Amino acid sequence: EDNLSWSAEEPKDKLLGGLLDAGFNERSCFSRYQSALYRKELLHKPSSYLLSKLRNYEALHKRCGPYTESYNRTLKQLQLGQHMEQSDCNYLVWISFSGLGNRILTLASAFLYAILTNRVLLVDPGADMPDLFCEPFPEVSWLLPLDFPLKNQFNSFDQKSPFCYGKMLKNKTLTDSSWSILPPYVYLHLVHDYDDHDKMFFCNQDQSFLQKIPWLIIKTDNYFVPSLFLIPSFEQELSNLFPVKGTVFHFLGRYLFHPTNAVWGLITRYYQAYLAKADERIGIQIRVFDTGIGPFQHVLDQIIACTMKENLLPEINMGEPVVSSYGHQKSKAVLMTSLSAGYFEKVRNMYWEHPTVTGEVIGVYQPSHEEYQQTEKQNHNRKAWAEMYLLSLTDVLVTSSWSTFGYVAQGLGGLKPWILYKPENQTAPDPPCRRAMSMEPCFHAPPFYDCKAKKGVDTGALVPHVRHCEDMSWGLKLV
Ligand code: GDP
Numbered sequence: 001e002d003n004l005s006w007s008a009e010e011p012k013d014k015l016l017g018g019l020l021d022a023g024f025n026e027r028s029c030f031s032r033y034q035s036a037l038y039r040k041e042l043l044h045k046p047s048s049y050l051l052s053k054l055r056n057y058e059a060l061h062k063r064c065g066p067y068t069e070s071y072n073r074t075l076k077q078l079q080l081g082q083h084m085e086q087s088d089c090n091y092l093v094w095i096s097f098s099g100l101g102n103r104i105l106t107l108a109s110a111f112l113y114a115i116l117t118n119r120v121l122l123v124d125p126g127a128d129m130p131d132l133f134c135e136p137f138p139e140v141s142w143l144l145p146l147d148f149p150l151k152n153q154f155n156s157f158d159q160k161s162p163f164c165y166g167k168m169l170k171n172k173t174l175t176d177s178s179w180s181i182l183p184p185y186v187y188l189h190l191v192h193d194y195d196d197h198d199k200m201f202f203c204n205q206d207q208s209f210l211q212k213i214p215w216l217i218i219k220t221d222n223y224f225v226p227s228l229f230l231i232p233s234f235e236q237e238l239s240n241l242f243p244v245k246g247t248v249f250h251f252l253g254r255y256l257f258h259p260t261n262a263v264w265g266l267i268t269r270y271y272q273a274y275l276a277k278a279d280e281r282i283g284i285q286i287r288v289f290d291t292g293i294g295p296f297q298h299v300l301d302q303i304i305a306c307t308m309k310e311n312l313l314p315e316i317n318m319g320e321p322v323v324s325s326y327g328h329q330k331s332k333a334v335l336m337t338s339l340s341a342g343y344f345e346k347v348r349n350m351y352w353e354h355p356t357v358t359g360e361v362i363g364v365y366q367p368s369h370e371e372y373q374q375t376e377k378q379n380h381n382r383k384a385w386a387e388m389y390l391l392s393l394t395d396v397l398v399t400s401s402w403s404t405f406g407y408v409a410q411g412l413g414g415l416k417p418w419i420l421y422k423p424e425n426q427t428a429p430d431p432p433c434r435r436a437m438s439m440e441p442c443f444h445a446p447p448f449y450d451c452k453a454k455k456g457v458d459t460g461a462l463v464p465h466v467r468h469c470e471d472m473s474w475g476l477k478l479v
Contacts, residue, residue, distance in 0.1 A: 064089030065140030096126025101404030166198030295342025
């Protein structure tokens with residue numbers, strides 16, 4: 001059945017259950033109100049509390065955003081290098097860092113943290129953020145102004161930077177008498193190589209200290225949301241915002257990330273040409289972290305073993321050259337994404353050279369094969385974003401372990417993927433894959449610290465909704 005119409009028809013729920021404000025200019029960002037045309041209806045509705053918090057956030061952003069009176073006033077404190085008075089607007093500045101999948105996850109994490117702490121989120125545009133994403137908040141930009149005073153230091157911010165929170169704890173700067181006044185800003189280093197001091201960010205006490213700092217600047221490559229659920233002062237609020245815990249990235253992602261018109265063109269043209277007419281769409285995201293040039297036979301074996309065993313794709317008939325059937329045959333479109341073209345070619349040829357045992361017609365497509373990661377190139381990142389989004393439009397999804405690229409697709413799509421286990425020693429694991437517990441991304445570098453008892457603890461065993469990930473035994477995810 002074809003339930004999509006390509007006429008100028010209005011989608012049923014173009015505001016996504018109230019997540020989106022109705023007042024944006026449509027032409028400046030077609031994806032915002034058209035995305036509902038390409039997707040199934042939301043499985044869960046956002047809570048009315050989440051909707052009211054988003055509206056409050058939008059009002060705050062409008063009052064405090066770039067070049068507002070409050071912004072200019074709070075910026076003065078930064079320029080004078082002094083923290084003078086409690087400011088009516090406090091900020092969280094997100095530094096553009098790491099691959100695109102990582103950036104999408106960290107930006108969602110930062111936004112949630114901003115909501116929880118009444119901060120205004122400002123986004124370092126980096127090389128290409130404005131080229132990839134529309135403005136998510138009405139009227140006032142989320143982009144950090146280019147003349148922001150600390151901007152040229154972002155690249156060099158690390159654990160040794162004087163205002164790095166972990167470093168200040170280590171050096172006891174904050175308890176020192178010279179700091180009877182507070183620092184004008186704090187740099188939060190939440191990159192995967194962070195240490196025990198940096199991880200104190202996840203403690204209640206430290207949060208009450210950070211609350212007093214008008215400018216927080218964050219650099220991270222991790223989806224740190226699961227650990228926010230373990231901070232006592234956020235617990236109640238988070239449970240009100242997300243009665244269904246495993247929907248955090250799904251809702252925040254749908255709210256924040258709207259492809260720009262250039263990227264939306266890539267998405268819609270591809271979808272209409274190759275995916276729209278199929279009876280079912282299957283996404284297969286292949287990300288190989290092994291060194292060496294693929295394609296690898298063991299990865300191909302794993303893809304085939306998983307999709308056959310789980311009945312996602314039909315077996316082929318090796319004996320008969322033709323399986324004749326009459327009338328309408330069910331068609332499946334397989335969307336593959338990978339840096340390499342090798343897996344796609346093998347799967348496509350398999351279904352060309354042999355009939356399926358079910359008589360189903362299988363089309364296999366892959367939009368690009370960029371060969372290697374080229375984070376600084378504009379068209380490369382546009383394609384990466386388009387492919388994550390296209391994967392999110394499928395009905396059934398298979399993803400690779402450890403990949404934030406896959407997490408973005410599953411979260412936006414509201415899909416619980418089959419996750420391909422990470423191959424060890426160049427062999428396909430058995431079983432090849434398993435179904436994810438939830439559509440949430442995995443936090444790859446969580447803290448294992450009990451802030452109250454001041455000792456190590458298994459943070460994946462404290463509450464039923466924060467568990468270890470399917471694809472990374474030490475990671476944490478919401479379920
Ligand atoms: P992760 O490394 O899998 O967690 O995902 P990231 O998105 O953070 O970084 C990987 C980067 O490599 C992407 O942003 C792309 O630039 C590139 N990349 C990896 N896989 C693909 C793919 O299937 N298609 C495209 N177009 N780019 C990819």
